[in-house]
Amino acid sequence: MGLYDSDRTESRLRAALTEGEIPVAVYGLGKMGLPLAAVYAETTGNVTGVDVDPDVVETVTAGESHVVGEPGLDDLVADQVSADRLDATTDGPAAAADARVHVVIVPTLLDEDDRPNLTTVESVADDVAAGLEPGDLVVAESTLPPGTCRDVLLPHLAAESGLEPGEFGLAFCPERTSSGTALRDIRGQYPKVVGGVDDESTRAAAIVYDELSSNEVHPVSDATTAEAVKVFEGVYRDVNIALANELGLLADELDVSVREAIDTANDLPMCQLHDPGPGVGGHCIPYYPHFLLSELDEPMALTRTARDVNDGMPSVVVDRLERELAAVGTDLADATVAVLGLTYRPGVEETRASPALDVVDELNERGAAVAGVDPLVDPAAYGARPIAIDDLADADLDAAVVVTPHEAFDRIPWAELDPMVVVDGRDAIDLAGTDHRTYTLAGSRDGHPPREFGRDDPASGPTSDSPSTAPGRTETDGGEDV
Structure with missing residues (x-):
């Protein structure tokens, strides 16, 4: 039984x-794919997950999750596996032959020219x-450049199936x-956008997600509009973060706490400034703006400038x-520096586009001896000598940079x-009462408490829920991962 064009x-x-x-x-x-498959399984009871990695498939078929830091996913x-509602395979064509709803959630990466690479999506x-x-x-x-479905x-x-358009449905959702909040989000934290290549595709997709999600299903005019919604969300955040970062650079010259100024400005609901930081990961x-910049004739000067500002923040940190x-008489080339946090977000085992990696590279290029501290990944894989948290007191450090x-x-x-x-890129640690020379991006002042991003970090949610009360507010550490 199919959902599309059914009587x-x-x-x-x-x-x-x-x-x-x-x-x-x-x-x-x-x-994101495993949480999505698991929620589909609990909703429909008949799901096969497909992945090219045999180790992932073996783990899932054993009833285990390979995804770290996702509350509730293991259980x-x-x-779902023990109830025979969820299975996994590396055989995509076989899974496709058995399925009547096909859900694609693989990454769209960029090539060396910052153009979207659809190879993985086309392979699926x-x-x-x-x-x-x-x-x-x-x-x-999967997030796609607008127009990809059409x-x-x-x-x-x-062409590959031998069917005509109109014999099957295609929607972008x-x-x-x-x-860190995948199950909550999939089950209905945000309205679900659906847009099909034709009206029947939109209708069929709306039925699926109305069952999957407890939140509103928001049909839009077509698949291209739905694709644009997702990309526009990312571009908005990139531009807003770049503005916050640029304002943060004014702290020294104005001799103010830009964070305090931003927090106070955000008391007005029409002001939704994000938080400055060491970059975007x-x-x-970091990717979605290029889905427009590389594909369209419009120059999009603001979006391009925002990318440049955010890409340049690791160099600003260094x-x-x-x-x-230099103010304490130490040459960076002679210094031993610990970079704290290499993943792009607290508590998330992912380093893709993490600004910390650029900080490490920049420090190495300038001759510093670089150490790395991260509870989730091995700093040695990214050009830094690993140091355990408990060994920091014996590490003979000249400096530390807090990135994540x-x-x-x-x-x-x-x-x-x-x-x-200590350069605190996130305004996240409290060094009051210590003898460390502290520099905080955006110039926080004594009495302005550090943020507690590490404990319960809702920042970087797809619609920008955040520690701030200002709607749309988020800090600068990126967004979701496929």
């Missing part, structure tokens, strides 16, 4: 979907096409999900560190460490 009533289609009569295949079992995967489309039948619905959740996926699926904000070291404030850093005994220069 069955909507109530019958809903019943068939939730009773397991309409098999679902989810292609991509990464940080959900175990429950080949697998889907191998089993595509009339009445099937294909749903793309101009790339629809003709590709038609962007994931609006953040690492993750598979979201410049500030070099200046602060993991909760574990609360254990650092700052008062027991020899005096050093």
Whole structure:
């Protein structure tokens, strides 16, 4: 039974979907794909997850989750697998042959020219096409350049399957999900956007997500509009973060706490300034602007400038560190510097586009001896000598740079460490009462308490929920990951 162009009533289609009569295949079992597959399984009871990595498939079929730091996912995967509602395979065409709803959630990366690389998405489309039948619905959740469903996926699926457009459905339904809150987000934290290549595709996708999500389903005019919604969300945040970073650079010249000024300005609901920081990371904000910049004739000067500002922040951090070291008579090239936090977000085991990696590279290029501290990844893999948190007191450091404030850093005994220069890129640590020379991006003042991003970090949610009360506010560490 298919959902697309069916003569069955909507109530019958809903019943068939939730009773397991309409098999679902989810292609991509990464940080967002596995939670999505698990929620599909608890909703429909008949899901096959597809991934190219045999280790991932083996883990999932054993009822385990390979995704770290996702509350509730371990138990959900175990429950769904044990109940025979969720399975996994590396055989995409076989899964496609059995499925009637095909959900694609694989990453869209950039090539060396910062152009979107659709190779992975098109490879999955080949697998889907191998089993595509009339009445099937294909749903793309992967973030795509606007126009991809209409101009790339629809003709590709038609050509490879031998079906005509109109015999199967295709809709774009962007994931609006953040690492660390994936199950909450998928189940209905935000309205679910759906847009099809035709009206019937939109209708069919709306039925699916109305069952999957407790929140409103928001149909838009077409798939290209839905694609634009997701990209525009990322561009908005990138531009706002760049503005915050640029304002933060005024702290020294104005001799004010820009963070205090931003916090106070955000008392007005029409002001939603983000927080300054050492850069933007993750598979979201640093990538999505290029989906427009590289594909369209419009120059988009503001968006391009925002990218340049945010890409340049790691160098700004190292410049500030070099200046602060010079003030105490230490040459950066002779200094030993610890970089605290290499992942792009606290508590998330992901380093893609993390500004910390650029900070490490810049320090190495300027001759510093670089150490790295991170509870989730091995700093040695990124050009830094690993140091455990408990060994910092014996590390003979000249400086430390806080890039990603993991909760574990609360254990650092700052008062027991020899005096050093500390550049706090997130305004996340409290060094009051110590002898360290402290520099905070955006110039926080004594009495302005540090933020507690590491404990319960809702920042970087797809619609920008944050520690601030200002709607749309977020700090600068990126967004969701496929």
